[in-house]
Amino acid sequence: MAELRYAEALNQALDEEMARDEGVILLGEDIGNYGGVFRVTKDLQEKYGKSRVRDTPISEQVIAGMAIGASMMGMKPVAEIMFADFLPLVIDALVNQASMMNYSWAGQVTIPFVLRTQGGAGAGAAAQHSKSLEAMVTHIPGIKVVMPTTPADAKGLLKSAIRDPNPVVFLEHKMLYNTKGEVPDGEHLVPIGKAKVVREGDDVTIVATSRMAILAEEAAELLAKDGISCEVIDPRTLRPLDVETIVASVEKTHRAIVVNEAWRFGGYGAEVAATIAEMAFDWLDAPVGRIGIHDLAIPFAKPLEAAAIPDAGRIAEAVRETLA
Amino acid sequence: MAELRYAEALNQALDEEMARDEGVILLGEDIGNYGGVFRVTKDLQEKYGKSRVRDTPISEQVIAGMAIGASMMGMKPVAEIMFADFLPLVIDALVNQASMMNYSWAGQVTIPFVLRTQGGAGAGAAAQHSKSLEAMVTHIPGIKVVMPTTPADAKGLLKSAIRDPNPVVFLEHKMLYNTKGEVPDGEHLVPIGKAKVVREGDDVTIVATSRMAILAEEAAELLAKDGISCEVIDPRTLRPLDVETIVASVEKTHRAIVVNEAWRFGGYGAEVAATIAEMAFDWLDAPVGRIGIHDLAIPFAKPLEAAAIPDAGRIAEAVRETLA
Amino acid sequence: MAKAAKTNRPTLDELKEMYVKMVVTRRMEEGLFPEHRAGNIRGPIHTCNGQEASAIGATAVLRKDDLVSTTHRGHGHMIGKGVPARGILAEIYGRETGLCRGRAGHMLMADLENGLLGTSAIVGGGPPYAVGQALAFQCQGSDRVAMSCFGDGAAQNGMVHEAMNVAGLWKLPVVFLCEHNMYGLTVPSSSQSPIADISDRAAGYDMPGVKVDGNDVVAVYQAAAEAVARARRGDGPTLLETKTYRMVGFSTTDIGGYQPEEEIAAWAKRDPIKRLREILGKDLKPKELDAMDAEAQGIVDDAYEFAKTSPETPLDDLYVPEYAEVEAAHG
Amino acid sequence: MAKAAKTNRPTLDELKEMYVKMVVTRRMEEGLFPEHRAGNIRGPIHTCNGQEASAIGATAVLRKDDLVSTTHRGHGHMIGKGVPARGILAEIYGRETGLCRGRAGHMLMADLENGLLGTSAIVGGGPPYAVGQALAFQCQGSDRVAMSCFGDGAAQNGMVHEAMNVAGLWKLPVVFLCEHNMYGLTVPSSSQSPIADISDRAAGYDMPGVKVDGNDVVAVYQAAAEAVARARRGDGPTLLETKTYRMVGFSTTDIGGYQPEEEIAAWAKRDPIKRLREILGKDLKPKELDAMDAEAQGIVDDAYEFAKTSPETPLDDLYVPEYAEVEAAHG
């Protein structure tokens, strides 16, 4: 165990997997000599060479396409898309190519690549560099979508993602790279498809993804002072979703709030909320609450941006409302 | 009133709006001399000339980009993307450009273009030409999304879309182009943002989009024979959604089924189901049912494809289950 | 733009093999139209009628372990690469014995065994992953080559640009085969690109751009041989443009009317099969040529028979796991 | 690649105006770094330090009703196009008086009034809509011109390819200004493109490709004047490539270390402001030059003062209607 930053934990995962498997190669913009604009690929080009760690042109479509083609031929590419806001440029590759190959080609190939990116607001990066676009990838069958919150999960899930025979979209958060946590050394694998109960509680279940899971814990702390007991669940894997863990919790608490940093309308939170409302129907004592970022282009000015992003206060308020 | 095919109704809308407003121009692949692969732009190039009806290169990204730029400068472009499966290629233009300009630029510009496309399965066109990807556009703020089912709505909504000062994504269905219906002549405008109660009923509300609304009516016919009374609602506009009409119906029927041809997980149906479950919570006597296309790449072989697509039987079955 | 050198002349045996494959392609595709009209097969069907020399000549120089990826108009590349006509037709008929068990259909086939990997009907969607295949070969120190086939229309698509740029940059072992058949769907190439020759763009990616008569199978073979050899040597990609013509409509749903009669007539005179037959006629007797036609017809007849009598894909094929399985050791 | 003709020499007054604008840009941007370090402004800030001749020279030839669209590195284009420094800085400070009321921030500004429309920080995202603006002008029979600025890195992006192709095809009144500053973020252009000169690709779109010394404002002005005149005449687009150098890091978050010292030193000798000062020195007295520096500094000081003392954007700005309103008559 060592205390590592989230970015360092990811770097460690990449390093270990590259050492373990020669097929692992890295593709992306500024990931080589510079080590990535968020330092996730730091020192890896020096260690593994320019053939395995490649700075690409600013050509997102072919970055994704290359990951697909190379993975078909036995490599395990880990491609970085610098911002989740650029995911739209690779959705064709995901939904029209990667998603269908294993099924439509009747199992002749697997497509074991990982597409890493990072999203989220809070850095004053405005409308084109702050979005959470997970809904655009979680809708695609045949692709797994992972979204780690803690450094330990970041490492363990990335290692699992690299070893997975399916395409995995790996969603990081720019405001988490500097957060610290204990990370197990060496072979630490977090299974894809298992949610984590971050905090146990009885009165309400909060399902929250990525940075929102941390805010949900803060909200739970606040509420605990008033005797309100929250169970906080971090799905960690968005697709396939661990419905069982979530529904079991709601069967206990009878109430649920879903927090996802994306736009609320048509967001990933809608899937979680609809699923809870359906599967836990007989146990629910109140409508499932759903919180997202303000439903407009993300503004630049600090007060506007801050007001747009869900915070612990808003989560706590939603919990109080559901209990009212 | 005349009986027109859906494709003809769309053609009439384009024709009338082009006659009415010189700013309306058409952009797309094979829309000129050939009149569009689904014949929606038939004869319009001959009538309005090559400057206003332009065959573009096979460059979806710039088709959308041009619609944005031209609309900023006072034109009203109607761009055609041949298949909804190619929407991924224009999502960057929609989410990173069109979506933010009016708000982020503090109202200095409006972006009044229409992006027409068609989706849906049933024609044996397989995984890359059969998808329903509305979830990828309905998540985007600042953009309206319209999906007409009948020839009359196709005409009336397209005319409204062209006159709307916002970007509108207009989703047609390949299996509807040949369906016929009465279409009012001339100035027939269907308001964007208003759902249509297609059939009134008391026992259950079926919210169904596009071709699924027709199947829902068929299911309602079947069920009527057993004394089950279904209310069928066609939202027609997917964003902004007419929540009021839908919730009012569920307050009456106490039960709801949502039918959308897209993949169920993370699909547009999730938003509708979550909204009903939240807003009509106190009235619901059963979980909101949700039906989509089978959650895998759409297969080619006829029996497989047929089994993948929701049909009247499956809708009726879901209604029976919710009443059980 | 470099001229293809007149080296790498195909042997008589190679010419004969290409001839048979071209005729197989033609006959196989001709059979599809009546079958489509009769409702026995479905989906839009695109044929390469008139373009066989390009497809067969280019793929003839590939090894079995090389890859070819193609588009909606890919039957020639498949036959050229050695994919059995049986598997192709059974796929088009949606049968269990099809290359992809009927899941893919005619626009999306793949055949790993024979290096068809794969088909994409997203215009411009193939080159990015072909470049990825070539990247894998480069990383693996292998001398395999990936050939990426696409049309003149696709050349205007951004994905193709990105793919060619990175291939030129990294000197990847890929051959870009742009089959310039004068149309993208119904729109003439002159209304899609301001330049007549796509190969003129190759210099912008630091790779040779080679233009050949796409209806001359020998010329195509020679140019492709050079491009493949170059890629195999590690000297990087080539953009090979074959000038050819689509003798029939865009697909089975095409209502036609936009290809001028005179244009069709002029190209009919340059039919690539007729031309190869003439070349072969210098070495072979008419009877020998007829025997090759018969051989081709036999392959096609057998494949249709096979496809039509194969069982339909069972419904189970829909209810398979969404994901490839994670090996136990991995978790 | 055509050489820019030595015509269209800027007048002394024009040179003076460009000089002031270049200095305004430089001083304004220099002020941003300490302000960012102090936490007074936020978000990554990108400056065009060293590239002012390209930005100011190219935009100097535009009319007020022409449009310019730019990228994250757009301050020079803004100042060049007549956008007030006050509005730019107030936007960067997130104030109500900013060009976009603080909603856009430094990477996404627009100013309709002065023809800045707009800024996109999606690399390659600007050219497609600039081409659409030019399309509107063509449809409207107007002689307005759209100038689309982007970097050498952006040239590898598929959107830029699609935009240039259709512009060349339809002869749209657009000028593509590719500012080749040798880097795309931290990666040298030689690792992003296999060719050194992006303008070599222009022939592939049937448009002139012109390469000029981007640190020589006169050369840029002349080449841009020709390109704009051509577009205005209806003769279509030009790809104008300015060879220049980014003297500082990529942005305020850049940790540096990848631009070789000698490279920076060599380019420092070619500082475009110093060079223009020398040219002006032939006609003006040192005092006059100093006065221009002072004028520029005054503009910048005033703008900083304005920005810092402007009110913050009120929270109401978040709670505005999602859609532009439909006029009653419409439905």
Ligand SMILES: Cc1ncc(C[n+]2csc(CCOP(=O)(O)OP(=O)(O)O)c2C)c(N)n1
């Ligand atoms: C991204 C995308 N846009 C449009 C289409 C529709 N479409 C299919 S084939 C085709 C024409 C392709 O032309 P070309 O590349 O020259 O190939 P050809 O059919 O001539 O072989 C078009 C527009 C598509 N399948 N994918």
Ligand SMILES: Cc1ncc(C[n+]2csc(CCOP(=O)(O)OP(=O)(O)O)c2C)c(N)n1
């Ligand atoms: C589509 C996209 N990919 C990546 C980025 C991240 N990014 C921002 S600027 C930049 C480098 C751009 O290089 P260039 O076009 O040469 O412009 P310069 O910064 O040198 O002016 C990159 C990679 C982005 N903003 N958008």
Ligand SMILES: [Mg+2]
């Ligand atoms: Mg073609």
Ligand SMILES: [Mg+2]
């Ligand atoms: Mg640059």
